[in-house]
Amino acid sequence: MAKQLIKGNEAVVYGALLGGATHFFGYPITPASEIAHAAAEYFVSTGRCFLQAEDEVNAINMLYGAASAGGRVMTASSGPGIALMSEGLSYLAGAELPAVVVDVQRAGPGLGNIWPEQSDYNMVVKGGGHGNYRNIVLAPFSAQEMCDFAYRAFDLADRYRMTVFILADAYIGQIMEAVEVPTKVLHSPRKEWALYADRESRHNLITSILMNTELLYHHNKKLQEKYARLEQELVEWEEYETEDAEFLFVAYGISARISLSVVRELRRLNLKAGLLRPKTLYPFPGARIAALSRQVRQIAVVELSNGQMAADVELAAKRPVLKYNWMGGKVPSIQEVLELAKQDLKQNTTVRG
Amino acid sequence: MVKHAKPKTFYETFERRGPGEKNTTYCPGCGHGNAHKLIAEVIAELGIQDRVIFCSPVGCSVFAYYYFDTGNVQCSHGRAPAVATGLSRARDNAIVISYQGDGDLAGIGMGAIMHAANRGEHMAVFFINNAIYGMTGGQMAPTTLVGQKTTTTPFGRTPGREGFPIRMCELINELQAPVYIERVSLGDAARIMRAKRAVKQALLNQVHKKGFSFVELLSPCPINWKMTPIEARKWLIDTMEPLFPVKVFRNIEEPPVKYEPPKILSDAELVDLFAATTEIEIPVSVREVEDQYIKIAGFGGQGVMSAGVFLANCAIKEGFNATWLPSYGPEMRGGTANASVIISNNQIGTPLVSSPNVLIAMNAPSLDTFEDTIVPGGLVIVNSSLVSRKLRREDVQAIYAPVTEIAKDVGLIAAASVVALTLYACISGAVQIETIQKVIPLSLKKKALVEVNLKAVEAAVEYYQKNLKEALVFSNMQ
Structure with missing residues (x-):
């Protein structure tokens, strides 16, 4: 299969769409904006959904909604935007919704600057928002892996019902290299827990609230067991x-x-x-x-x-x-x-x- | 009168609340019970129960999903319109309901509701305005009346401190996209019947894919108002309604935006879209080249960025590994834009070129910035049309060529970078001229541009043959 010269930030969109992505909700930020640009072009021209949200807080909640309805959802941002998404990321984890988030890291703290840093590590790898949760975190080191990881990310997110992060940096986003693009489109199977606006799914409930301490304790235990399983099944280097x-x-x-x-x-x-x-x-x-x-x-x-x-x-x-x-x-x-x-x-x- | 039979949209018993549970979580005299029942009745009447996805908010109605036998999503504080946006964009057939209180919708979620309304999202929003935070403990809401006492305005809301109550219907009525905006009241039976008609209109609009529909329901909260249920209904009518007028703000027959389902590409079409563009016949290189660490620099508009991309493209077409990275940070000083390109037979480590063995300097500041970074023995191609000085260094190979003039002569100054690249290819042999000629038509869409760039390549080769080749052979022999 022929290779083509693609920028990391575009390769991630190619990989995502071929990996079955159906929805992109995002808010522009340097140095991740090219992802939104490519998504705006390709999600729309392929009949998928691209929407520029009013801010990151609501972007991540749009992911929450579309994921609840069985979509393969993604967004992309950089440190300041990911920080704003922390609330939603915690809710996604609590409700066990699958989502894909690309973080093209820039320098901080605060507004910092737009050059590369890897200082979102703790925020992304350790969870970021409130509560005892983790994200699957993939670390691409080439434009090819931006494509490959995005391609795989939706299957992983569905399998574990978790947020999968693609933790890149300004250089991995900006780099152009030869990329071999997958030739098979992946799809999400019907999810028994999701809402399809039909009779079969009518009794489904997407929620992260469990008022009973016993129930919430067991929910937390279940999450931790899932994370422990990940450590057996998914470590790659x-x-x-x-x-x-x-x-x-x-x-x-x-x-x-x-x-x-x-x-x-x-x-x-x-x-x-x-x-x-x-x-x-x-x-x-x-x-x-x-x-x-x-x-x-x-x-x-x-x-x-x-x-x-x-x-x-x-x-x-x-x-x-x-x-x-x-x-x-x-x-x-x-x-x-x-x-x-x-x-x-x-x-x-x-x-x- | 409101029927007393329980609509089938409600669960028979509220098992999510507790086994066999028949009571709701609402206080006596609360308006949520009325509002829930109206919505449940209309869903049953319209026969849309299977299609409804109900977004429960935070606050007293956080457990709406205990009661509604529909699809249910529980949302975080203020974000229900964003969640509903995601739902409605994922399920064409869904009837999406966002049910929110005043703190949720007009406080923390003000941005979310205004933008969902402005986009004309396909959803029915039921906004319960009781001028106070209920579940949180009777604090001030954005809609709390001036002088109204709450746990956070113990002396009464004071405009000088807390501002004035916000009227949401009036605000949303400023936007173009919503099709239906009405404020109703749950003050008495007649008003509740009017409210039901509004609920029905909002949901019918969803059935007919008409768009964003907003119903504000003025609702009593006797517990936090510290009133009896009867006093609360009276206060609602006498005190709240004058400030929040009950009326239809908008009811548009023809929606301003027609709903059109997207045309979804098939798998085969999707694969085609991302497949590599037309292949060109270039024998995959078996040549070993020395790793090329190239810096192409010039001023904005000289096309150095795209020249770098073009060069990397030629290299991968020949089967090399190549990387391209745009200029960043301190390198930008001196008005230069620059790209790093690496060409190698091996896997490329860092794509950053800090010590280039090739510099293509398209203007004077570029030479000034990068001259000292070149490794000894490196190659420097200087655009002598714009750079008058010679190199200070003697341990590098300097080539002076009037790149801009050559480009001008073929009729396109912007082709200067192609001239420079061609010279580089001639001198280094890292990429072949034939490759450049084959990649140009792939990189440019306009035929006229292709032609003039191919001419630029020809002119550069000619210049090389005439002026550089012999001198280089001679200097290499030395």
């Missing part, structure tokens, strides 16, 4: 040069691309570096990191944040790690990361940051 690695990089998204370049440079210098990049951030490949932690001498987490994922890596590895953090929209060059790694290799440092 990719490794590069880890077989004999003594220095392990852990990174996702644009940071993983940079780390991959750095690993190659280090290997050229005959230094045994490797990379593990989580493709799912929740569930997190903690067990694999723990295993590698026993093999490698040093672990460095390259991240465009204050070390939000590094905390999870430390927890999994059961030891402190080197934190190569950049913030404010600054993105390191290969050289900058390489210098840090060379220095830490030389001094055999295991903690930084």
Whole structure:
């Protein structure tokens, strides 16, 4: 199948529509706006629904409504918008509605700026809104994965009745690369719990309110059991040069691309570096990191944040790690990361940051 | 008179409330009971029970789904019109009801209701206005009257502090899309009968796909008003109605927007839409090229961004890996727009080019900005039409070519970037001229533009043969 040059933010829309997406509700924000632009074009021209909502708060509630009616629903935004959606995300989790949300991360806090950061990690990976809930979080590191993950996301969302996040960043959104587009359209089966405005579904109820503490306790327990199952069924990651690695990089998204370049440079210098990049951030490949932690001498987490994922890596590895953090929209060059790694290799440092 | 038989739209017993439960959660004298019954009766009369999806709000009617034997969705505070929007856009056949109180609709949900109304969403909204927050504990609502005492206005609502009560029908009547707006009262039996006609009209409008219909029901809340049910009905008529006039604000026969179901593409059509465009015959490259880290920079309008996309496109057509990334942040200074392009036989790591081995500088600021970043031995193509100076560096290969003039000569200054790319292709051999010629028609829609760009390629090749080829061979031999 031929490849075509597509921007990450467009590839995600191609993948979504082929993955069976029926509804896109969103509100523009840099650097995610191209997703809304592409959705406006392709959802409408294919007879699906695109609607620019008045704000993110209501956009996510439109997802709630259309998902209740059995639709395959999605939105896209960036940090400030995702924060506004937190309320709705919690309701989606409570009502166990499937939805797909793309977060093209920008720099914060506050209005911050529009350059890349990975500082929405805690908000997205840990849940974000109120209550004991999680989202499935996929971390694309190429335009191809923007397409592939969006394609899969709706099946995953339906299977687990959860929100699936595609946690990208400004660079993964902006990058243009060769993408191979799927050639089969996926569809949602009729959902026994959804509302189809017919007799068979009339007794269905979509709600997140359970006034009885006993019932809400059991609902919470059920959710936690589902999340535990996810950790058995869905963890995905990719490794590069880890077989004999003594220095392990852990990174996702644009940071993983940079780390991959750095690993190659280090290997050229005959230094045994490797990379593990989580493709799912929740569930997190903690067990694999723990295993590698026993093999490698040093672990460095390259991240465009204050070390939000590094905390999870430390927890999994059961030891402190080197934190190569950049913030404010600054993105390191290969050289900058390489210098840090060379220095830490030389001094055999295991903690930084 | 309102019939006393229970409409079949209600569940026989309210099992969601408790086993065998027959009572509602509403206080004696509350208007919700009346409003629920009117809606249930009309649903039964219209025979639409299976098609109804009822959005329960927050507040006292949060458990409306205990009672209504219809499809039910429970919504968060203020968002019911957004949820109803999603529902109605997902189910053409649904009769969507959004039932909201005054805090919900006119307070936290003001944005949601105004925009749903403005879009003319297909839904019937029943707005219960009792001028107070019920379930939360008798606090001030946006519709609380001036002087009215609530738990958050213990001295009475004061306009200087809390503003004036908001009249929703009047506000919504400013919008173009709604087809039906009426305010009714639940003050006495005659008024309740009038209210039922309004409920029926709003739901009939949904059956006929006419559009957004809004019914405000002035409703008593004896408990929080601290009145008996009888006093409350009297206060409703005597005090609330003068401020909130009971009337039809709008009832349009022909909806301003006709409903048209979308034409849904088949799977095959969808796959076709996203399939790669017409293939061109380019033998997949088996050539090994040195990794190309290219920076193309110039001022806005010189087409450097699209030139970068074009180059990446040529590269992937030849079977290479390629990435393109637009300029960002501090690199923007000096009035330059720039794109990073990487071409490689291998998987590409970071798409950022911080140390290019190729710089195409279309104007002077671009050269100033990036000259120091080029790796030793790198290639720099300078547009000498616009850059008068030479490079300060001596450890890079500099090519000076009047790119803009060459483009001007073929009749299109905007083709300058294509001239520069062609020169780059000639010098580096990273992509083939034949590929450029085949990709141009795929990238441009207008035939005239294709022709002039192909001419630009030809002119660039000619310039290369005449002025650069020998010199380069000579310098490479040295």
